[in-house]
Amino acid sequence: MNYVMSFLVGGLICLVGQIIIDTFKKNNAYLLVMMVVTGCILGFFGLYDKLVEIGHSGATVPLLGFGNSLAKGAMEEAANKGFMGALSGGVIRTAPGVAAALIFGYIVAVIFNPHGDK
Amino acid sequence: MKYNKDNYKKVVDEFTPKNKMLKNCIMAFIFGGVICLIGEIINDSFVAWLGISDDEASPMTSVILVGISALLTGLGWYDKLGKIGGAGTVVPITGFANSVVSPALEFKREGFILGTAANIFKLAGPVLLFGYFSSFIAGLLSMVFK
Numbered sequence: 001m002n003y004v005m006s007f008l009v010g011g012l013i014c015l016v017g018q019i020i021i022d023t024f025k026k027n028n029a030y031l032l033v034m035m036v037v038t039g040c041i042l043g044f045f046g047l048y049d050k051l052v053e054i055g056h057s058g059a060t061v062p063l064l065g066f067g068n069s070l071a072k073g074a075m076e077e078a079a080n081k082g083f084m085g086a087l088s089g090g091v092i093r094t095a096p097g098v099a100a101a102l103i104f105g106y107i108v109a110v111i112f113n114p115h116g117d118k
Numbered sequence: 119m120k121y122n123k124d125n126y127k128k129v130v131d132e133f134t135p136k137n138k139m140l141k142n143c144i145m146a147f148i149f150g151g152v153i154c155l156i157g158e159i160i161n162d163s164f165v166a167w168l169g170i171s172d173d174e175a176s177p178m179t180s181v182i183l184v185g186i187s188a189l190l191t192g193l194g195w196y197d198k199l200g201k202i203g204g205a206g207t208v209v210p211i212t213g214f215a216n217s218v219v220s221p222a223l224e225f226k227r228e229g230f231i232l233g234t235a236a237n238i239f240k241l242a243g244p245v246l247l248f249g250y251f252s253s254f255i256a257g258l259l260s261m262v263f264k
Contacts, residue, residue: 006158007151010210014150015143017205022139028208032217032245035209040252044259057158060176061183062150062209063245070249074257079264086257090250097180097211098246101218102238104185108192109222109234115194 002056009055013062032063039067044075069093142204149199149206157183157210180211187212191219217241 017031024030042048048068052059059065073093077085121129160182164175190196196216200207207213221240225233239246 002162003155003158007155010154010157011147011151011206014206014209015147017150017209018143018146019139021205021208022142028213028217029241029244031205031208032214032241033248036245036249037252040249040256044256055154057161057176057179058151058154061154061157061179061211063211063214064209066211066214067249067252070253071256074253075260078257078261082261083258086254086261089257090253094249096177097184097214100181100184101188101215101242104188105215105218105222105238106234108188108219109226109238110230112192112194112223114223114226115197 005054006056006058006061009051009058010061011058013058013064017062035063036067036070039064040071041067043068043071066094066097145202146204146206146209149203150209151206153183153206153210153212183210183212184215187215188219191216192223214242214245217245 017035020031020034021028039048042051042064048059048064052065052068060068070090070093073091074086074089077089077092079085081088157179161175161179164170164178165172170178187196190199196207196212197220200213200216207216218238218241222234222238225237225240227233228237
């Protein structure tokens with residue numbers, strides 16, 4: 001059942017993304033920024049956790065979930081450490097994914113050569 | 119025919135390729151769904167086989183997905199998937215990883231420091247900037263309202 005819900009919720013979020021791309025015809029970077037900020041807002045109001053309960057990885061794997069982790073990390077740390085926590089909380093919470101992207105990305109770039117597209 | 123603002127747009131619309139929105143949406147749904155399904159399977163494997171708690175398994179899943187996506191981008195396969203899957207390959211965290219690796223590869227010929235390293239966040243930088251910015255605001259607001 002979790003697998004079905006992951007597929008459905010994840011698919012739906014990407015479907016919304018596709019509609020946004022097709023409607024506004026902007027670069028993908030706009031969509032990614034929009035997704036992260038929206039996830040942050042939903043996370044701040046505690047709405048996104050309900051979606052995670054339903055959709056599991058379907059909600060945490062899309063970038064909305066990244067925004068949600070950012071907001072939750074910042075809010076938890078802010079409760080403990082105040083201003084400094086608000087600054088660092090989101091960064092700490094999402095650091096593994098970002099560091100992995102940087103490090104793996106660099107290794108891949110060193111090993112492989114660019115593929116001329118088309 | 120005299121061009122003005124209104125009929126110019128009409129002419130442009132006539133010659134832009136009709137975007138197959140319905141087909142794009144279905145492909146995005148399927149690709150996004152499958153990537154999230156793979157994420158759930160990885161997540162479940164961590165919990166079931168390695169006895170890792172649900173909270174810790176989620177970031178580990180992200181790391182694995184990022185690694186897979188980086189490798190596929192290096193092989194040139196992820197971009198092929200992206201042409202079919204559209205937003206289904208952009209919105210998941212694998213799309214974020216792809217947006218890091220792509221410029222890193224593309225600028226390789228300009229050197230490893232000024233090329234790859236300097237451009238690695240070319241696309242992902244804005245995402246992190248606005249992400250960190252809004253999380254900081256969320257943290258501040260949570261302090262004010264509690």
